[in-house]
Amino acid sequence: MSGTRRRFFQDAAVLGAGLFSWSETLRAAGPEGEQAKQAAHATQAAARGFQPMVTPDVSDLPYDMDGGVKVFKLAAEPVRKKIAPFKTIDAWGYNGSCPGPTIQVQQGERVRVIFENHLPESTSLHWHGLELPIEQDGVPYISQKPVAPGEKYVYEFTVHQEGTFFYHAHSAMQEMMGLIGFFVAHPQKEYKPAVDHDYGLVLQEWAVLPSNTVPNTAAMEFNWLTFNGVSAPMTTPLLARLGSRVRLRILNLGMDHHPIHLHGHQFVMTGTEGGRAPESTWYPMNTVLVGVAQARVVEFEARYLGAWMIHCHLPHHMMNSMMDLLRDRAIQTADQTEEKAVRQMMSLAKSVPFEHVHPSPIAPNASSVPGFPQDAFMEMGMDEVVEKPETDGLPKNWSAGMMGMMTMVRVLPGREYDAMVMKKKMARVLARDEQKRES
Numbered sequence: 001m002s003g004t005r006r007r008f009f010q011d012a013a014v015l016g017a018g019l020f021s022w023s024e025t026l027r028a029a030g031p032e033g034e035q036a037k038q039a040a041h042a043t044q045a046a047a048r049g050f051q052p053m054v055t056p057d058v059s060d061l062p063y064d065m066d067g068g069v070k071v072f073k074l075a076a077e078p079v080r081k082k083i084a085p086f087k088t089i090d091a092w093g094y095n096g097s098c099p100g101p102t103i104q105v106q107q108g109e110r111v112r113v114i115f116e117n118h119l120p121e122s123t124s125l126h127w128h129g130l131e132l133p134i135e136q137d138g139v140p141y142i143s144q145k146p147v148a149p150g151e152k153y154v155y156e157f158t159v160h161q162e163g164t165f166f167y168h169a170h171s172a173m174q175e176m177m178g179l180i181g182f183f184v185a186h187p188q189k190e191y192k193p194a195v196d197h198d199y200g201l202v203l204q205e206w207a208v209l210p211s212n213t214v215p216n217t218a219a220m221e222f223n224w225l226t227f228n229g230v231s232a233p234m235t236t237p238l239l240a241r242l243g244s245r246v247r248l249r250i251l252n253l254g255m256d257h258h259p260i261h262l263h264g265h266q267f268v269m270t271g272t273e274g275g276r277a278p279e280s281t282w283y284p285m286n287t288v289l290v291g292v293a294q295a296r297v298v299e300f301e302a303r304y305l306g307a308w309m310i311h312c313h314l315p316h317h318m319m320n321s322m323m324d325l326l327r328d329r330a331i332q333t334a335d336q337t338e339e340k341a342v343r344q345m346m347s348l349a350k351s352v353p354f355e356h357v358h359p360s361p362i363a364p365n366a367s368s369v370p371g372f373p374q375d376a377f378m379e380m381g382m383d384e385v386v387e388k389p390e391t392d393g394l395p396k397n398w399s400a401g402m403m404g405m406m407t408m409v410r411v412l413p414g415r416e417y418d419a420m421v422m423k424k425k426m427a428r429v430l431a432r433d434e435q436k437r438e439s
C-alpha cells in the first residue's frame with residue numbers, strides 16, 4: 001500500500017474514533033460541483049418521496065430544473081477505463097463514465113436530455129423500454145437523423161411508466177463499446193413492501209485481445225466480464241443492514257445471457273424491463289437469468305450475517321482473463337500438463353504488476369496429476385490493491401476468491417453497518433481534500 005493510501009485509511013480510522021464529528025468535516029469540506037448536484041439530487045428525490053437507487057462504482061447524472069422539466073446533459077465519448085487492477089481498456093461511454101451515469105426520475109416527470117456527440121462517428125440515444133413519441137425513440141434513419149460528431153440533439157418526453165429502463169446507442173458495435181446506462185423511473189406511489197436498500201448492476205462483457213486496449217466488438221467470445229464497469233475484486237461490495245429488505249436491479253446489454261446467483265438467501269423477482277410485476281407472480285429463487293436487453297429486479301430480506309456473493313454462474317464468467325499479459329509468450333497447447341504451459345502459467349501469474357499472493361496450497365506431486373493446474377494460479381490475493389471502506393474487515397485473501405462478474409452483499413449488524421456507512425462518507429471527504437491539496 002502506498003504511503004498516501006495508508007495515510008488515507010489511518011486518517012479515516014482516526015476520524016472513525018470520533019475525535020471530531022464527521023458531519024462537521026463534511027460541512028467544512030463544502031460540497032462542490034457534481035457532488036453538490038448529486039447531494040441535491042438525493043435531497044430532492046427524498047422530498048418527492050422516492051429512495052434513489054445506488055449504482056456502485058457508477059455515479060448518478062445530475063440535473064437542473066427548467067420550470068417543471070428535469071434537464072440532463074449527456075455526452076457520448078471515448079472513456080479510458082480501468083476494469084481490473086491490471087487491465088485498462090479504451091471503451092466508449094457517457095460523461096467520462098462507462099457504463100454511463102445513472103439517470104433517475106419519477107413516474108410522471110417531464111425529462112429533457114441535451115445530448116452531445118463527442119465520438120468520431122454518428123450515434124443516437126435510444127430509451128429502452130420507454131413509451132414515448134416516435135421522434136424520441138433514437139433510432140438512426142428511422143426516427144431521427146443520426147447525431148453527427150460534434151452535433152447536439154435534444155430529447156424531451158414525459159415518463160408515464162415506472163420501472164428499470166436504460167439508455168443506449170442504437171448501433172450494435174457501439175453497444176459493445178460500452179454505450180449504455182441505467183434509466184430508472186421511480187413509481188409515484190412507493191412499491192410495497194418498501195425496501196431499505198436499492199442497488200443497480202449493469203452487466204457487460206469485453207473481448208480484449210492480447211496487447212490490446214480496444215475491445216473487439218465483433219468477437220463472439222469474451223475474456224473480461226464486468227459489473228458496473230469493473231471486474232471483481234474491484235467491484236465495490238453492496239452493504240445491507242441485517243434484517244433489511246434489499247432490491248437489486250440487474251440489466252444486461254452484451255452478447256450473452258447471465259444467470260445471476262445470490263448466496264445464502266432466496267429472492268423473488270419483482271420486476272422486469274417492463275416495470276413492476278404483480279405479487280401473485282413472485283416465487284422463490286436464488287438465480288435469475290438476465291437475458292440480453294432485459295432488466296431483472298429481485299428483492300430479498302438480508303437475514304443472515306456475512307459476505308454473500310452475487311455472481312454470474314457461467315464458469316467462464318467467474319474468472320478474469322490474464323492471457324493478454326502473456327503477449328508473445330501465449331500458451332500454444334491445450335495440454336495443461338505440458339511443462340512449458342505450466343511454466344508459462346506460473347510466469348503469467350508472476351507478471352501481474354503488483355504484489356499479490358497465491359494463498360491456496362498445491363500438492364507436492366501436483367505437476368504429475370493430469371489436469372493440473374486449473375484454478376491454482378488464478379486465485380490471486382490482492383486485498384490491499386482493491387481496498388476501500390466497503391472491504392474493511394473481510395477475511396484475509398478474500399480477493400483471491402473474487403473474479404469476473406462477481407460482487408458481494410455484506411450483511412452487517414446495525415452498528416457495524418452504521419460505522420461502515422460513516423467511514424465511507426469520511427473517505428469521500430478525505431479523498432476530496434487530498435485532491436484539493438494535490439491540485
Ligand SMILES: [Cu+2]
Pocket residue numbers: 256257258259312313314317405
Ligand atoms: Cu455471465
